Amino acid sequence: MVRPAKSAASATSAKPTRVTNDMRRLRFANSEMTQADLADRTGVTRQTIIAIEQGRYSPSLELAFLIAHAFGVPLDAVFQYPAQPAASVTPPVIPPVISPRTPSGEES
Numbered sequence: 001m002v003r004p005a006k007s008a009a010s011a012t013s014a015k016p017t018r019v020t021n022d023m024r025r026l027r028f029a030n031s032e033m034t035q036a037d038l039a040d041r042t043g044v045t046r047q048t049i050i051a052i053e054q055g056r057y058s059p060s061l062e063l064a065f066l067i068a069h070a071f072g073v074p075l076d077a078v079f080q081y082p083a084q085p086a087a088s089v090t091p092p093v094i095p096p097v098i099s100p101r102t103p104s105g106e107e108s
Contacts (some may be wrong), residue, residue: 005075017058020080024053041070 018050027033035053039046042063059067068075
Protein backbone atom coordinates (compact mmCIF):
# COMPACT_ATOMS: atom_id res chain seq x y z
CA MET A 1 0.00 0.00 0.00
CA VAL A 2 1.41 3.42 -0.96
CA ARG A 3 1.40 6.07 1.74
CA PRO A 4 2.45 9.69 1.19
CA ALA A 5 5.61 10.93 2.91
CA LYS A 6 3.63 13.68 4.62
CA SER A 7 0.13 13.38 5.97
CA ALA A 8 -2.59 15.31 4.19
CA ALA A 9 -3.09 17.29 7.40
CA SER A 10 0.47 18.63 7.24
CA ALA A 11 -0.01 19.42 3.55
CA THR A 12 -2.59 22.06 4.46
CA SER A 13 0.13 24.24 6.00
CA ALA A 14 2.51 23.76 3.06
CA LYS A 15 2.63 26.17 0.15
CA PRO A 16 0.42 25.16 -2.78
CA THR A 17 2.03 23.05 -5.46
CA ARG A 18 2.53 24.21 -9.05
CA VAL A 19 1.41 20.79 -10.25
CA THR A 20 -2.17 20.93 -11.51
CA ASN A 21 -4.46 18.00 -12.11
CA ASP A 22 -7.69 16.92 -13.76
CA MET A 23 -8.59 14.35 -11.11
CA ARG A 24 -12.06 15.75 -10.38
CA ARG A 25 -13.00 15.83 -14.08
CA LEU A 26 -11.61 12.32 -14.58
CA ARG A 27 -13.47 10.98 -11.54
CA PHE A 28 -16.76 12.24 -12.93
CA ALA A 29 -15.93 10.93 -16.40
CA ASN A 30 -15.36 7.50 -14.82
CA SER A 31 -18.88 6.70 -13.61
CA GLU A 32 -18.73 9.49 -11.03
CA MET A 33 -15.98 7.74 -9.08
CA THR A 34 -15.86 9.01 -5.51
CA GLN A 35 -12.74 10.22 -3.76
CA ALA A 36 -13.07 7.19 -1.47
CA ASP A 37 -13.18 4.85 -4.51
CA LEU A 38 -10.03 6.43 -5.94
CA ALA A 39 -8.34 6.22 -2.54
CA ASP A 40 -9.17 2.51 -2.31
CA ARG A 41 -7.86 1.87 -5.83
CA THR A 42 -4.57 3.64 -5.11
CA GLY A 43 -4.00 2.58 -1.49
CA VAL A 44 -4.09 6.02 0.16
CA THR A 45 -6.58 7.85 2.35
CA ARG A 46 -9.48 9.90 1.05
CA GLN A 47 -7.89 12.92 2.73
CA THR A 48 -4.77 12.44 0.60
CA ILE A 49 -6.90 12.34 -2.57
CA ILE A 50 -8.68 15.53 -1.46
CA ALA A 51 -5.36 17.31 -0.79
CA ILE A 52 -3.95 16.28 -4.19
CA GLU A 53 -7.16 17.23 -6.01
CA GLN A 54 -7.16 20.67 -4.35
CA GLY A 55 -3.50 21.28 -5.19
CA ARG A 56 -2.33 21.29 -1.57
CA TYR A 57 -0.16 18.18 -1.99
CA SER A 58 1.95 16.77 -4.84
CA PRO A 59 1.82 12.99 -5.04
CA SER A 60 4.95 10.87 -5.29
CA LEU A 61 5.76 9.70 -8.79
CA GLU A 62 4.58 6.21 -7.88
CA LEU A 63 1.25 7.49 -6.55
CA ALA A 64 0.81 9.70 -9.62
CA PHE A 65 1.19 6.63 -11.85
CA LEU A 66 -1.26 4.66 -9.69
CA ILE A 67 -3.82 7.46 -10.02
CA ALA A 68 -3.35 7.58 -13.81
CA HIS A 69 -3.72 3.78 -14.01
CA ALA A 70 -6.91 3.95 -11.94
CA PHE A 71 -8.36 6.23 -14.63
CA GLY A 72 -6.83 4.23 -17.49
CA VAL A 73 -5.05 7.27 -18.93
CA PRO A 74 -1.43 8.42 -19.35
CA LEU A 75 0.19 10.35 -16.52
CA ASP A 76 0.09 13.67 -18.39
CA ALA A 77 -3.68 13.32 -18.86
CA VAL A 78 -4.00 13.62 -15.06
CA PHE A 79 -1.12 15.87 -13.98
CA GLN A 80 0.38 18.96 -15.59
CA TYR A 81 3.30 21.21 -14.67
CA PRO A 82 3.56 24.71 -16.13
CA ALA A 83 6.32 25.20 -18.65
CA GLN A 84 9.15 27.55 -17.72
CA PRO A 85 9.44 30.69 -19.86
CA ALA A 86 12.18 30.19 -22.44
CA ALA A 87 14.17 33.21 -21.20
CA SER A 88 14.51 31.79 -17.69
CA VAL A 89 15.80 28.40 -18.79
CA THR A 90 19.59 28.31 -18.68
CA PRO A 91 21.19 25.67 -20.89
CA PRO A 92 23.66 23.41 -19.12
CA VAL A 93 27.34 24.24 -19.44
CA ILE A 94 29.17 21.39 -21.12
CA PRO A 95 32.93 21.46 -20.63
CA PRO A 96 35.03 21.11 -23.78
CA VAL A 97 36.54 17.75 -24.60
CA ILE A 98 40.31 17.88 -24.34
CA SER A 99 42.24 15.35 -26.38
CA PRO A 100 44.78 13.41 -24.35
CA ARG A 101 48.38 14.09 -25.32
CA THR A 102 51.28 11.70 -25.32
CA PRO A 103 54.42 12.55 -23.30
CA SER A 104 56.05 13.86 -26.50
CA GLY A 105 53.26 16.43 -26.87
CA GLU A 106 51.59 14.73 -29.85
CA GLU A 107 47.88 14.01 -29.86
CA SER A 108 46.94 10.36 -29.62
